Amino acid sequence: MATILFLDNFDSFTYNLVDQFRGLGHQVHIYRNDCDLAILEKTPWRNRIRFLPSPLGRAHRMKREI
16 A cells, blocks of 8 residues: 655545545655654655645745645
8 A cells, every 4th residue: 555645734534535545545744834844855755745735725824835
């Protein structure tokens, strides 16, 4: 199964997806949107990160955009 990195944008949508992927047997690592970027740069799967659109939410709560 896959190892998946998720950036938590402080909404429940992230955890709905995480639960689905874990239910399929994938290993999921969750990082907060405001975490130190150096942490993400050191992850072994940094070259395989994919970005997914999120539903409309509270954009004012986002600490950064990628």
